[in-house]
Amino acid sequence: MSAKSRYEMVAPEAWAQELHALAYMVVSRQPHPRNPLEVAVHLEDCGYGGDVARRLGFRDVFELAEEVWARIPLYQTPEELTRPSPLGWFRRAAEQYFRGVGYTAPWMMSVLMLFITRIALWSSLSASQEVATAVSLAFFVATMCAGAVSQVFAVRALFYLGQGNWILFRWIATRAIVHGSAASALVIALVFRFAIAPTYGPAYGNLFLEYALAIYIFQIALAPLYLLRRILGLAMTTGAALIITWFAIWTIERVNAGEYFAEAVQQAQVLGLLIAGVGALIGVYSYAVMRSRRQLRRLLPEELGDGPHDRGNEPQARARVQIPRFWPVWRQLWPYAIYGTGYFAMLFVDRIVAGVHFGAVQGVHHYVYPPTYELTTDLATLELFPMMGLVFYFMTELSDRFLGWMMKYRVTEHRALHRTLAAFFATRVAVLAAVGLLIGALAPQVLLSLPATLIAPILVAGPAYQMALHVAALVYGILPVGLFASQFLFFWGVRFASAFSVWAGTAAGGLVASLWVERGDAYAVYGMATAIGLFTVVTVVAGLRTAMRGDYQLYASH
Amino acid sequence: MRYRPWERAFLAGVLALALLMVMWGAWIERGKQVLQPLLTGPAGAIAVESAPMVTAFNQPSGTPHALQGSTSLLLPPYYQWEANGSAGQKLGFVRARGGYLTVGVRQATPVFRGYFLTTRNPFPAGWYAHAWAVSPPAVAQGIGELVFAVQTATTDQTGLINYVFVSLVTTRVHGKLRSTWEIGYAYGYEQNAHSVILEKFPESAISPVNGEYHVVIWTDGKTSYRAWVNGHEVYASNRLHMEIAPPFDAYLEVQEKNTAYAVQYRQFAALAGDGVTVNGLPDGARIVWRGRAYPAHAGVVVLPLPANVGEESGTLTVKTGGKATMGQVHLWAGETLQYERA
Numbered sequence: 001m002s003a004k005s006r007y008e009m010v011a012p013e014a015w016a017q018e019l020h021a022l023a024y025m026v027v028s029r030q031p032h033p034r035n036p037l038e039v040a041v042h043l044e045d046c047g048y049g050g051d052v053a054r055r056l057g058f059r060d061v062f063e064l065a066e067e068v069w070a071r072i073p074l075y076q077t078p079e080e081l082t083r084p085s086p087l088g089w090f091r092r093a094a095e096q097y098f099r100g101v102g103y104t105a106p107w108m109m110s111v112l113m114l115f116i117t118r119i120a121l122w123s124s125l126s127a128s129q130e131v132a133t134a135v136s137l138a139f140f141v142a143t144m145c146a147g148a149v150s151q152v153f154a155v156r157a158l159f160y161l162g163q164g165n166w167i168l169f170r171w172i173a174t175r176a177i178v179h180g181s182a183a184s185a186l187v188i189a190l191v192f193r194f195a196i197a198p199t200y201g202p203a204y205g206n207l208f209l210e211y212a213l214a215i216y217i218f219q220i221a222l223a224p225l226y227l228l229r230r231i232l233g234l235a236m237t238t239g240a241a242l243i244i245t246w247f248a249i250w251t252i253e254r255v256n257a258g259e260y261f262a263e264a265v266q267q268a269q270v271l272g273l274l275i276a277g278v279g280a281l282i283g284v285y286s287y288a289v290m291r292s293r294r295q296l297r298r299l300l301p302e303e304l305g306d307g308p309h310d311r312g313n314e315p316q317a318r319a320r321v322q323i324p325r326f327w328p329v330w331r332q333l334w335p336y337a338i339y340g341t342g343y344f345a346m347l348f349v350d351r352i353v354a355g356v357h358f359g360a361v362q363g364v365h366h367y368v369y370p371p372t373y374e375l376t377t378d379l380a381t382l383e384l385f386p387m388m389g390l391v392f393y394f395m396t397e398l399s400d401r402f403l404g405w406m407m408k409y410r411v412t413e414h415r416a417l418h419r420t421l422a423a424f425f426a427t428r429v430a431v432l433a434a435v436g437l438l439i440g441a442l443a444p445q446v447l448l449s450l451p452a453t454l455i456a457p458i459l460v461a462g463p464a465y466q467m468a469l470h471v472a473a474l475v476y477g478i479l480p481v482g483l484f485a486s487q488f489l490f491f492w493g494v495r496f497a498s499a500f501s502v503w504a505g506t507a508a509g510g511l512v513a514s515l516w517v518e519r520g521d522a523y524a525v526y527g528m529a530t531a532i533g534l535f536t537v538v539t540v541v542a543g544l545r546t547a548m549r550g551d552y553q554l555y556a557s558h
Numbered sequence: 559m560r561y562r563p564w565e566r567a568f569l570a571g572v573l574a575l576a577l578l579m580v581m582w583g584a585w586i587e588r589g590k591q592v593l594q595p596l597l598t599g600p601a602g603a604i605a606v607e608s609a610p611m612v613t614a615f616n617q618p619s620g621t622p623h624a625l626q627g628s629t630s631l632l633l634p635p636y637y638q639w640e641a642n643g644s645a646g647q648k649l650g651f652v653r654a655r656g657g658y659l660t661v662g663v664r665q666a667t668p669v670f671r672g673y674f675l676t677t678r679n680p681f682p683a684g685w686y687a688h689a690w691a692v693s694p695p696a697v698a699q700g701i702g703e704l705v706f707a708v709q710t711a712t713t714d715q716t717g718l719i720n721y722v723f724v725s726l727v728t729t730r731v732h733g734k735l736r737s738t739w740e741i742g743y744a745y746g747y748e749q750n751a752h753s754v755i756l757e758k759f760p761e762s763a764i765s766p767v768n769g770e771y772h773v774v775i776w777t778d779g780k781t782s783y784r785a786w787v788n789g790h791e792v793y794a795s796n797r798l799h800m801e802i803a804p805p806f807d808a809y810l811e812v813q814e815k816n817t818a819y820a821v822q823y824r825q826f827a828a829l830a831g832d833g834v835t836v837n838g839l840p841d842g843a844r845i846v847w848r849g850r851a852y853p854a855h856a857g858v859v860v861l862p863l864p865a866n867v868g869e870e871s872g873t874l875t876v877k878t879g880g881k882a883t884m885g886q887v888h889l890w891a892g893e894t895l896q897y898e899r900a
Contacts (some may be wrong), residue, residue: 175565
């Protein structure tokens with residue numbers, strides 16, 4: 001006599017069907033789960049956590065997963081033959097690399113336009129000190145807000161996109177972006193009330209508010225396009241903003257007999273950012289609605305529901321599309337928001353210290369846009385164009401190879417898997433660091449040979465700023481190592497290490513910049529070196545530790 | 559997909575709070591604009607709502623220091639100005655002492671060299687630029703020039719240094735001192751600029767007042783250009799082709815050739831236009847300015863003060879409801895005043 005499971009002993013006959021339904025659900029989400037642990041991850045994700053498992057008579061979700069695991073083969077189809085890719089290794093690598101470089105399209109287009117026309121997106125080489133200060137402050141605040149919202153949205157939306165679940169993609173888009181944007185509006189208003197209005201004049205305040213909102217909307221509109229890997233969409237959105245700005249300026253020039261005023265340039269820039277940003281948001285959301293409706297039409301009415309955890313003790317409908325509650329999701333996501341804000345705080349801290357010092361030089365006790373320091377550090381960031389392709393390539397490589405590793409190594413072969421992971425991580429970090437330092441060492445010579453009209457302030461300002469350019473080039477060469485390490489950590493579900501590293505970097509960088517800036521604002525670059533250096537070291541160490549824990553970490557995070 | 563009630567409450571609350579913060583910030587900004595009243599009394603107070611751009615060099619200056627990424631120097635506490643010039647930081651100098659700004663070149667040079675203090679906040683076309691300069695010193699040899707210029711503020715973007723100028727050129731011809739006023743404009747790129755002299759007359763044609771010349775320049779940057787010295791219109795034309803792109807910066811400048819030279823300025827002002835506007839007056843109110851009464855129309859009185867005159871002092875009286883507020887005030891053309899009830 002075969003031993004019956006406890007479930008089969010206690011459960012009524014009708015409930016046995018539920019195990020089959022769950023097995024079907026797991027297979028529909030992942031056609032070939034490799035072990036009961038993966039089944040448990042899917043069950044928990046669909047609301048069948050510890051509480052529901054106990055209510056069904058199991059000790060925990062893992063015991064429920066064992067039962068479901070036993071029924072999985074009934075619903076599997078034979079695995080498709082894996083065909084070798086028609087593309088060779090080099091071509092695939094090149095494709096991934098240039099795709100990564102393609103993500104910098106908005107940035108490249110705006111830099112190119114800035115050098116050609118002196119006006120691009122929110123930047124203008126002809127802006128007065130007052131305008132540049134207000135726009136710069138708006139950019140800092142808007143980018144830190146957009147960084148937080150984009151991270152929260154991206155982490156969860158990527159998870160749903162991985163499952164091809166457009167319904168929940170749409171759900172997280174409306175939650176992360178709408179709630180996040182409301183919170184960002186409050187942050188911008190608070191900065192305006194407590195930092196801008198009491199310190200700067202009314203003209204500053206209006207400009208700050210206009211630019212902060214326009215820049216935020218434009219940046220947040222790019223987030224879904226990055227996520228969906230729509231490089232053409234990114235280029236089109238940026239192109240639309242640039243074209244609208246220039247069309248507005250041309251119209252103003254025509255109306256005003258060949259003259260335009262600085263105020264007109266600002267209005268044209270805000271107009272371009274807003275129209276392109278809102279247009280892209282509407283476009284992406286419409287696309288998500290279309291895809292999600294198509295998915296909804298394929299589902300039966302009883303397959304939709306709010307999930308067992310939403311209904312208390314009421315009879316449950318079998319659920320495959322379960323709309324989660326936002327609060328439990330947010331409890332998982334908030335460290336990503338902290339990271340998204342902190343990452344940009346880390347990048348801006350030395351600039352803010354340099355600006356406050358530049359203000360003090362002019363007899364005021366607040367931030368004033370420091371044009372030469374900004375130009376110096378902005379020039380150094382150009383070397384990130386080739387580096388971002390490498391980061392993207394290595395992350396794609398990790399995703400591709402991860403599945404192979406998980407199928408190759410058994411559950412009992414942790415050590416071999418961990419060694420493979422650590423070797424992968426360490427070699428990629430080493431390659432990125434070597435390439436970054438090489439580019440960082442060579443970049444200043446190339447940058448300083450750009451047309452004198454572009455770099456004149458640096459040449460005029462003397463050796464301190466040229467030293468700053470050399471340091472900044474090396475530091476931005478190292479930044480992709482930290483970026484790769486933090487992405488690696490997120491891949492394994494490690495949430496706090498990256499968030500800690502960016503804020504530790506911001507604090508240390510701010511302190512070092514404040515101490516050095518007395519010698520001149522060019523020396524604030526040491527703050528940048530401290531901030532990015534600390535971020536990189538912490539994320540690399542945490543990345544190595546995570547690699548040594550490998551799959552344990554993945555299961556623990558889910 | 560629908561928002562849950564707490565989500566709606568969150569969104570409404572956060573957006574309402576954001577709106578409240580913006581309104582609070584705007585209120586604080588508005589509050590900062592209120593300056594100390596010019597006059598107070600039983601009939602209410604008069605405060606300056608928008609002040610003109612005036613710099614009196616009545617505070618001693620500190621050591622000039624570099625401005626980031628530029629050869630220009632800042633002259634504390636005159637942070638709205640910067641110093642520069644072809645004489646460079648070794649030969650050129652600026653300092654404020656005893657109520658005057660001195661701009662000079664320390665050593666003689668075989669070719670023209672200059673130094674200047676220029677505004678960092680440009681002003682629009684059609685404004686009146688005023689400079690009060692001390693009658694410049696004589697030269698033993700060479701040429702020394704006091705130059706007051708209004709130049710396009712777009713030089714950084716275009717490379718063009720188009721400007722208009724009024725200068726007092728001092729030199730010796732056959733051993734005799736000769737000082738000449740020259741009024742003109744210049745156009746072109748820095749190294750190849752051409753200057754056009756529109757008017758020339760001897761210094762003796764206009765006498766200094768208290769040892770000073772009050773020079774005023776007005777231009778639209780295109781076809782019209784007017785200049786006054788001590789109230790005399792010394793040039794006026796509206797048929798020029800100057801192409802000076804606004805906005806403009808003012809230059810308080812010295813030029814020399816074969817002589818060390820320095821000139822002094824007491825004050826600078828850039829004024830928007832004629833008259834002083836007093837807003838917010840109650841019905842039936844009257845303003846008495848320098849002995850003449852001006853009734854309020856729709857709460858506004860515009861006191862006469864020509865922009866080329868610039869400043870005037872006198873007794874101002876506000877009369878309303880049988881009460882009067884009276885006092886000595888110093889007014890600038892283009893200024894806007896606000897009446898506040900007692």
